[in-house]
Amino acid sequence: MAATTEGVVPASTGPGGWLTSVSHACLEHASGFVAERCDEQFLGRGEGALAIEALPEFVREGKFLRPLFAYVGWCCARPEDEAALRAATSLELLHCFALAQDDVMDRSALRRGRPALHTQFARWHRDQGWNGSATRFGESAAVLSGDLFLVWSEQMLRESGVPEPALARGWPHYDAMRSELAAGQLADLVNDARSLPSWDAVLDVIRRKSGNYTVRRPLEFGAALAVGDAPVLRALGEYGGLVGEAFQFRDDLLGVFGDPDLTGKPVSQDLRDRKASSVVVLAVAMAEAPQRRELQLLLDEEFLDDDAITCLRGTIAATGAPDQLEKLIDRRVRKALDAIDDTAIPSRMLETLAVLAARCTDRVR
Amino acid sequence: MAATTEGVVPASTGPGGWLTSVSHACLEHASGFVAERCDEQFLGRGEGALAIEALPEFVREGKFLRPLFAYVGWCCARPEDEAALRAATSLELLHCFALAQDDVMDRSALRRGRPALHTQFARWHRDQGWNGSATRFGESAAVLSGDLFLVWSEQMLRESGVPEPALARGWPHYDAMRSELAAGQLADLVNDARSLPSWDAVLDVIRRKSGNYTVRRPLEFGAALAVGDAPVLRALGEYGGLVGEAFQFRDDLLGVFGDPDLTGKPVSQDLRDRKASSVVVLAVAMAEAPQRRELQLLLDEEFLDDDAITCLRGTIAATGAPDQLEKLIDRRVRKALDAIDDTAIPSRMLETLAVLAARCTDRVR
Numbered sequence: 100m101a102a103t104t105e106g107v108v109p110a111s112t113g114p115g116g117w118l119t120s121v122s123h124a125c126l127e128h129a130s131g132f133v134a135e136r137c138d139e140q141f142l143g144r145g146e147g148a149l150a151i152e153a154l155p156e157f158v159r160e161g162k163f164l165r166p167l168f169a170y171v172g173w174c175c176a177r178p179e180d181e182a183a184l185r186a187a188t189s190l191e192l193l194h195c196f197a198l199a200q201d202d203v204m205d206r207s208a209l210r211r212g213r214p215a216l217h218t219q220f221a222r223w224h225r226d227q228g229w230n231g232s233a234t235r236f237g238e239s240a241a242v243l244s245g246d247l248f249l250v251w252s253e254q255m256l257r258e259s260g261v262p263e264p265a266l267a268r269g270w271p272h273y274d275a276m277r278s279e280l281a282a283g284q285l286a287d288l289v290n291d292a293r294s295l296p297s298w299d300a301v302l303d304v305i306r307r308k309s310g311n312y313t314v315r316r317p318l319e320f321g322a323a324l325a326v327g328d329a330p331v332l333r334a335l336g337e338y339g340g341l342v343g344e345a346f347q348f349r350d351d352l353l354g355v356f357g358d359p360d361l362t363g364k365p366v367s368q369d370l371r372d373r374k375a376s377s378v379v380v381l382a383v384a385m386a387e388a389p390q391r392r393e394l395q396l397l398l399d400e401e402f403l404d405d406d407a408i409t410c411l412r413g414t415i416a417a418t419g420a421p422d423q424l425e426k427l428i429d430r431r432v433r434k435a436l437d438a439i440d441d442t443a444i445p446s447r448m449l450e451t452l453a454v455l456a457a458r459c460t461d462r463v464r
Numbered sequence: 465m466a467a468t469t470e471g472v473v474p475a476s477t478g479p480g481g482w483l484t485s486v487s488h489a490c491l492e493h494a495s496g497f498v499a500e501r502c503d504e505q506f507l508g509r510g511e512g513a514l515a516i517e518a519l520p521e522f523v524r525e526g527k528f529l530r531p532l533f534a535y536v537g538w539c540c541a542r543p544e545d546e547a548a549l550r551a552a553t554s555l556e557l558l559h560c561f562a563l564a565q566d567d568v569m570d571r572s573a574l575r576r577g578r579p580a581l582h583t584q585f586a587r588w589h590r591d592q593g594w595n596g597s598a599t600r601f602g603e604s605a606a607v608l609s610g611d612l613f614l615v616w617s618e619q620m621l622r623e624s625g626v627p628e629p630a631l632a633r634g635w636p637h638y639d640a641m642r643s644e645l646a647a648g649q650l651a652d653l654v655n656d657a658r659s660l661p662s663w664d665a666v667l668d669v670i671r672r673k674s675g676n677y678t679v680r681r682p683l684e685f686g687a688a689l690a691v692g693d694a695p696v697l698r699a700l701g702e703y704g705g706l707v708g709e710a711f712q713f714r715d716d717l718l719g720v721f722g723d724p725d726l727t728g729k730p731v732s733q734d735l736r737d738r739k740a741s742s743v744v745v746l747a748v749a750m751a752e753a754p755q756r757r758e759l760q761l762l763l764d765e766e767f768l769d770d771d772a773i774t775c776l777r778g779t780i781a782a783t784g785a786p787d788q789l790e791k792l793i794d795r796r797v798r799k800a801l802d803a804i805d806d807t808a809i810p811s812r813m814l815e816t817l818a819v820l821a822a823r824c825t826d827r828v829r
Binding site for chain 1: 501504505506509510511512515561565568569589592594595596600601604605607608610611612614615616618619622628635639642643644646647649650651653654655656657658738
């Protein structure tokens with residue numbers, strides 16, 4: 100893909116087509132960068148035989164949502180740019196870091212319908228007939244893979260070709276994002292371990308983990324690379340916070356009610372994991388006394404079989420929490436689009452942001 | 465501590481006293497930086513109540529060996545400098561990342577005679593009476609703490625105040641160090657899982673993990689910050705590779721024969737962990753046929769009790785492997801000191817490098 104004076108990606112089609120071209124370009128940048136780093140570390144080394152295949156492949160499976168937001172942030176203030184696209188793409192490697200390690204911590208065997216990284220490494224250990232626990236090995240190897248993604252993300256950003264003064268504006272956003280990501284995951288673990296966190300505690304984690312990390316920070320980061328402090332940056336920040344929260348509400352609804360064929364995860368995985376997600380906590384908060392007793396009883400079970408899951412889903416639905424969350428999602432998306440109206444953002448990017456908001460919140464996987 | 469035209473640290477005493485002042489200054493910089501970052505992430509948040517105490521404390525317990533080498537690398541080519549000292553100190557946070565996660569992967573309950581980070585987090589979980597496995601929680605929280613150290617190390621380096629052209633010379637060394645660290649740990653896990661790796665495979669991991677990471681890369685990194693490609697850098701690289709290997713040989717000897725009161729780890733921890741360390745692999749390689757059968761038998765045991773450990777130590781000693789490793793250590797240190805002789809390195813730094821080589825290889829903990 101060559102940069103042209105017209106822009107990096109042909110602006111032929113509407114926002115949807117443009118986003119598709121951008122995400123393809125991100126995929127090539129990200130998987131190419133990781134493949135080079137893997138060659139440096141693992142080429143010709145037996146112990147790297149799986150990593151050298153699995154890590155670039157893991158990158159290629161992504162949705163590139165965060166790079167898209169970052170690049171849109173840039174394009175709200177500046178013309179398309181190859182270096183900015185590479186800088187934006189670095190966020191996908193940060194996301195790979197989070198996924199690789201989250202799946203270990205949550206013991207999720209599947210990711211996007213395929214074996215999670217730790218599952219792949221454990222299987223490899225078993226196939227080699229090695230000593231010790233294959234599960235432990237898989238978990239450790241996935242944590243280390245996550246570490247490598249974390250390191251390579253920063254390296255990719257630094258080497259993106261974005262000039263120094265622009266990079267200097269981006270670093271505070273980037274640093275905040277990575278620190279919040281790890282600290283937010285810690286808060287998430289604590290919430291899951293507590294009997295039932297409050298709705299406020301859940302909202303706080305959502306704001307830090309998804310609201311900030313998925314939408315707001317990437318947008319602000321991209322816009323900050325492009326331009327100094329500006330009303331555009333503030334408007335994007337507000338849009339990002341709202342769409343990010345709505346994104347997580349949708350994620351939590353899918354974690355309980357999603358179709359496993361589409362989500363690539365087992366039915367009601369969040370319930371099986373006792374995840375104190377927004378829909379569960381809101382259901383408990385909204386429940387009538389008998390419903391609350393029933394929810395509490397089910398949530399306290401050691402093991403939930405399929406009947407118990409069905410029952411739990413029914414009770415959660417009966418509290419009205421899912422409908423209420425749908426309303427919260429709608430309201431946030433509308434407020435988000437209002438926030439960017441009447442700004443200096445080019446109309447093509449306004450349309451793109453509307454498409455992205457819908458894609459984040461009106462999805463089945 | 466204020467920078468003066470005379471240098472950051474008073475050059476009053478000999479190399480030993482100077483190293484002590486430098487490591488105190490590193491300690492203040494590192495723990496101060498981490499305390500600030502912890503405040504940003506955790507202040508006033510219940511889920512951060514342990515992290516905000518434990519993370520800066522974890523930093524304060526270090527030996528600051530890698531910052532010392534990096535700063536000595538700088539001082540081989542340039543006068544003392546406050547910004548360079550901060551840049552050098554960033555390597556201690558990289559080391560904290562490695563320790564926090566290695567202890568999870570090795571299931572080491574102790575670190576420097578105190579509870580490892582994951583042990584502290586698990587205990588906290590138990591004290592709060594939370595749901596779920598305290599062990600799993602402790603491990604996840606320690607991995608996340610490691611992630612934060614990894615992020616903060618790079619941030620500390622970037623914000624050290626070392627000017628851009630100097631930093632640009634340091635990044636390739638820094639990047640190589642962090643990638644090798646994670647990739648080397650993966651190689652280490654594979655070696656431990658294999659029945660018995662070859663001596664060459666063990667040497668390869670030692671070179672990448674310790675030879676490079678503990679001495680060589682920090683020295684080269686510090687020297688590269690100070691100066692472009694130069695004979696000094698090459699000489700320090702050679703010294704570093706040799707002292708680093710010798711450092712790891714000593715570490716492996718202590719892992720089998722060390723005094724637990726001094727090492728802060730249980731007796732023969734490496735044997736209990738079935739660690740394919742240099743002394744074990746060399747013992748098997750040097751063993752006569754009956755000794756090898758005995759070693760193999762013991763190493764294949766599911767559980768090693770104290771008698772078995774004593775027996776195993778005796779057999780390893782009888783192969784002559786420990787004596788041979790002592791010789792290898794001596795030889796490497798002598799070659800290392802030869803490598804830096806007849807260079808442009810100031811005599812005060814030559815003395816300091818001799819003291820550091822001894823400190824790395826002639827130690828009981």
